Each structure stands twice: as structure tokens, then as C-alpha cells.
Amino acid sequence: MNFNFYFPTRLIFGDGSLNTIGKETSELGRKALLVTYPSRTLEKYLHHAMELLHSNGVSCVLFSEVTTNPTVHLVNRGCEIARSEGCDVVIGFGGGSPMDAAKAIAVTAPENIDIWKIYEGAPIQHASLPVIAVPTTAGTGSEATFYTVISYPELRRKEGFSKPQFFPKVSIIDPLLTLSLPPHITAETGLDTLTHAIEAYTSRLASPISDLLAIEAIRLTGKYLRRAYTHGHDVEARRNMLLASTLAGMAITHADTCLAHVIGEAVGAVFNTRHGLSVALTLPAVMEYNCLSNVEKYANITRVLGGNSGQSEEETARRAPSVVRQLIIDLNLPEGLAALGVHESEEVTALVNRPGMDASNPRPADSKALDLLIKGSLSPAMSYWGVGGE
Numbered sequence: 001m002n003f004n005f006y007f008p009t010r011l012i013f014g015d016g017s018l019n020t021i022g023k024e025t026s027e028l029g030r031k032a033l034l035v036t037y038p039s040r041t042l043e044k045y046l047h048h049a050m051e052l053l054h055s056n057g058v059s060c061v062l063f064s065e066v067t068t069n070p071t072v073h074l075v076n077r078g079c080e081i082a083r084s085e086g087c088d089v090v091i092g093f094g095g096g097s098p099m100d101a102a103k104a105i106a107v108t109a110p111e112n113i114d115i116w117k118i119y120e121g122a123p124i125q126h127a128s129l130p131v132i133a134v135p136t137t138a139g140t141g142s143e144a145t146f147y148t149v150i151s152y153p154e155l156r157r158k159e160g161f162s163k164p165q166f167f168p169k170v171s172i173i174d175p176l177l178t179l180s181l182p183p184h185i186t187a188e189t190g191l192d193t194l195t196h197a198i199e200a201y202t203s204r205l206a207s208p209i210s211d212l213l214a215i216e217a218i219r220l221t222g223k224y225l226r227r228a229y230t231h232g233h234d235v236e237a238r239r240n241m242l243l244a245s246t247l248a249g250m251a252i253t254h255a256d257t258c259l260a261h262v263i264g265e266a267v268g269a270v271f272n273t274r275h276g277l278s279v280a281l282t283l284p285a286v287m288e289y290n291c292l293s294n295v296e297k298y299a300n301i302t303r304v305l306g307g308n309s310g311q312s313e314e315e316t317a318r319r320a321p322s323v324v325r326q327l328i329i330d331l332n333l334p335e336g337l338a339a340l341g342v343h344e345s346e347e348v349t350a351l352v353n354r355p356g357m358d359a360s361n362p363r364p365a366d367s368k369a370l371d372l373l374i375k376g377s378l379s380p381a382m383s384y385w386g387v388g389g390e
Contacts, residue, residue, distance in 0.1 A: 003207035005254060008164075009133075009144060011246065013173040015235070018134065021049050021091075022056030024170050028130040029089030031059045033082045035102040036093040037066040041180040042136060046093065049134070061085045066094065068274055069151040069158060070101040075115045078105040082129070083112065091132045092168070095189065096140025096275065099133045100148040103166040106131045115150055119161050133168040136177040138228070138241035139189025139276050141196055141249020143171035151269060156347055158269030160261070162253075173246055175239040183229050186241075187331035190225040192276030193217060193245045194324070195283050199258040200251035202290060202297050203360045207254060214251040215304060220244035222305040222327075229331055256360040259370075260286040263377060266351035271342050280328065281337050285376035285384040287321040289369065293362040325382055336380045348374065 012020055025032055032053060036046060046062075053060050063078050082090065082105055090109075092102025104115045110126035111118070118124065133143035142148075146167045149160040181189070197217035200210055220240045227237035263286070264279030291298040298317035303309060307323035310316040334340055342348075352374065358365040365373070369389070376384040 001208070003209070005207070005209050007250060007253070009168050010170045011144070011173060012170065013243070013246070015174065015176050015239070017172050017174040018045065018049060018177060019052065021132070021134065021172055022052035022058065024172065025053055025058050025089055025091065025132055026056040028132070028169060029087070030057065031061070031085065031087045032089045032091050033061050033063055033078065033085070033087040033105065034091045034093060035063050035066060035078060035105060036098045038064050039094070042094065045136070045177055049093065061087055066098045066101050068097055069268060069272060070097050070104070071151045071153055072114060072116050075101055075104040075108060075150060079108045079112070082109040088129060089132065090129050091134065092142070093134045093136070095135070095137040096142045096149070099135065099140070099142035100150065102131055102133070103142075103148045103168070104150060107163065107165050116152055118163070119150070119159055124163065124165055128165040130169040133171040134177070135171070135173060135242065135245070137181060137185065137189040138178055138238070138245040139192040141193065141245045141252065143168060143173060144246045144249035145253045147253070149265070149275065156270050157351070158265050160265060173242060175235065175242045178238045178242055179233055179235070181232065183232065184333070186229050186232065187225075187333055188274060188276040188280065189245070190221060190228065190241055191280035191328065191331070191333070193241070193248045194221045194225070194327070195260050195279045196248035196252045196257065197221065197244070198283065198287065198301060198324075199260060200248065200255040201301070202294055202362050203255040203258055204362055205255045205360050210251045210255040213247045214255070215300065217244040217248035217251065218301060219304045220247075225327070226330060258286065258290070258361040259358060259365060259373060262357045263352055263374060266348045267337060267342050269351060270345055270347045271340070273340050273342065277333065277340065278337070281334065281340070281382060282373075282377040284321045284325045284328070284382040285373050287324060288376070288384040289365070289373060289389060290361065290363050291317045291320055328382070336378055336382050338378045339380070342378060344374070344378065
């Protein structure tokens with residue numbers, strides 16, 4: 001019961017809240033670097049946002065080079081543009097990748113330093129540029145975290161790391177921006193939300209406040225993700241999934257994530273797989289490994305996701321992984337990491353087995369357990385128990 005809770009981001013949530021972007025940005029700066037990725041579905045929203053910026057006296061530099069897994073080199077390029085153009089505010093507009101890139105650029109531009117050096121421990125000595133986050137997917141929760149996830153392709157590394165300076169100053173969370181998401185992206189990002197929520201809820205670092213945020217995100221995802229997937233213009237479903245994503249982001253900020261993220265990010269570093277899908281396909285095996293470490297919480301996950309209770313709390317807890325596995329199947333996603341072209345790899349194993357990678361996980365994991373978790377996540381059954389785990 002000893003914990004602290006700090007959350008400096010102002011959240012502006014609601015249908016049509018994008019209309020506040022001009023006013024909000026003008027209170028933070030006069031020239032914005034708008035960080036996004038090339039997307040036809042986002043064009044009309046970006047155009048509207050730039051009109052609102054202009055009408056509020058904010059000039060705009062568009063940086064639309066972000067890729068699925070933003071790299072050190074992309075961040076350095078954005079930093080150079082921000083410095084040369086004299087930008088004094090950064091807007092991350094899109095999914096987790098643009099928001100993460102925007103956070104990294106906002107810190108590195110005043111420092112004029114490679115973002116990887118900050119990951120390695122270089123001090124932040126200058127005030128970072130303020131960040132406005134505008135999520136257009138309901139998945140990463142980056143609008144509510146102090147994390148950024150950056151890849152270094154030459155090192156075959158992908159690291160999520162935290163700094164207080166990565167908190168957005170303002171996040172504009174407009175459910176209407178998610179209505180055009182295709183079903184497979186809705187599914188992947190929604191399962192990313194669920195993975196965040198379940199891992200925060202069961203983490204060793206969980207607190208009463210993070211538990212409230214996480215369990216509500218789990219409940220909302222269980223109730224609304226299938227609806228958002230099958231009926232993309234269901235505004236109620238989209239609204240509640242975006243709320244779930246934000247709540248789960250707040251939860252992992254304070255409770256961290258567990259082994260599904262450790263394995264999923266290692267796989268992403270080596271095989272360049274999409275983050276949400278990588279962690280989601282790892283989650284059922286990790287839940288099998290962890291479920292008896294906190295029977296009460298895993299039984300609660302089963303019930304909140306609509307699974308059937310067993311004859312005991314332990315039996316109910318053991319059913320939680322299969323409830324998540326069924327959701328993956330219902331959303332027509334690949335079953336197991338092997339379906340993404342991932343295979344057993346010494347590089348993945350080495351990344352996962354680094355010291356301290358299980359620090360937040362509710363159950364300690366040695367190299368044998370981690371190897372079995374990787375094998376289980378590769379299999380179509382997505383099962384730790386299925387490859388001999390206990």
C-alpha cells in the first residue's frame with residue numbers, strides 16, 4: 001500500500017475534441033512540428049487540424065515520415081527539422097508510432113542529442129518542447145504515458161523507456177478520429193490495450209489506483225472490442241475503446257508491463273513485427289505462466305471479460321488465458337507468433353534473457369521458463385502449458 005501517483009497530462013476527451021487543437025497549441029507555442037505518418041484515412045483530419053492551427057496563429061511544419069516502428073534515425077531527422085525550422089511545440093498525430101516519435105523529438109531537439117544516448121543514460125539538461133498527443137487508434141495509450149518505444153535497426157534493438165519529460169502536456173482524445181480504422185487495425189490495437197491493462201493489473205508494481213484504471217480498461221475492452229471490430233462506425237464502441245486505451249496507458253505508466261511486452265518487443269526488434277500484434281499473441285502463454293501467482297486477480301479477469309467461473313477461484317483463474325485466446329480467434333488474428341514469420345532466434349532469446357527483464361512480472365522467470373514462453377508464443381495454441389510449462 002506504499003505508492004505514489006503522478007500524472008501531469010491534461011486530457012481533453014470527447015467527440016469533436018480535435019476542434020480544440022488550434023487553441024491548445026497556441027497556448028504552448030507559435031510553430032508546431034506535426035509528426036505523423038502517410039495515411040489517406042488521416043488526410044482530412046490532418047488538413048482540418050492544420051487549418052485550426054493556422055486560424056489560431058500557429059504555423060505548422062509537417063513531418064510525415066514515421067514508420068510502424070520509429071527508429072533512432074527517424075527521430076534524429078525529426079530533431080534536425082524541429083531545430084532548423086525553429087519549432088517550439090510538437091504534435092504527435094496518429095497511433096503509437098507518431099506519438100512516441102513526437103515525444104522523442106521534443107526531448108532531443110533542445111538537447112541536440114541522439115535519442116539512444118538518452119536511453120543509455122545521458123542526462124536531459126534542457127527544457128523539452130511541449131507535446132500535444134492526438135491518438136487516432138485505440139491501442140497504445142501513448143497519449144497517457146511517459147514512455148517512448150524506439151528501434152535501432154543496426155543493433156537489432158527495440159526499447160521502451162520512460163522519462164517524465166515524455167509525458168504529453170495535453171492529449172486531445174477524439175473518438176471520431178477512430179471511426180475509419182480498418183477491422184484488423186481495430187483488432188490489433190484493441191488487443192494492445194488489453195495487454196497493457198492485464199499486465200498493469202497483475203504487475204508487481206500495481207497499486208490501488210492503477211488497479212482501478214486497469215480493471216476498467218479490461219472491462220471496457222471485453223464489452224466493446226468485438227463491437228468496434230464488426231461495426232466500425234459504432235460510435236459508442238469506438239468511444240469506449242479509446243477510453244480503455246487511455247486508462248490502460250495511465251495504468252502502465254504507474255505499474256509497468258510484464259513478460260508479454262518483454263517478449264513482444266524483442267520479437268519486434270528482430271523481426272520488425274507490429275507492436276500490438278506481437279504482445280497480444282504472446283499474452284495467453286504469459287498469462288498461463290502467471291495465473292497462479294495471483295489467483296484472485298486472474299479469476300477477476302476471467303469474470304470481467306465474460307468468461308465462465310469454475311468451481312473454485314483457482315479454476316476460474318486458470319480460465320483467463322483461454323478467454324483472451326478466444327478473443328484473438330474471434331477477431332480473426334493470426335494464432336501464434338510463427339504465423340507472423342517469427343521463428344526461434346538466438347537474438348530474441350538473448351534480448352529476453354537480459355538481467356531484470358522479469359522485474360515487474362508477478363512471477364520470477366529463469367532462462368528455462370523464458371525459453372518455454374517463447375516457444376509457447378510461437379505455437380498456434382499460444383500456450384505455455386502446451387509446451388511443457390508448469
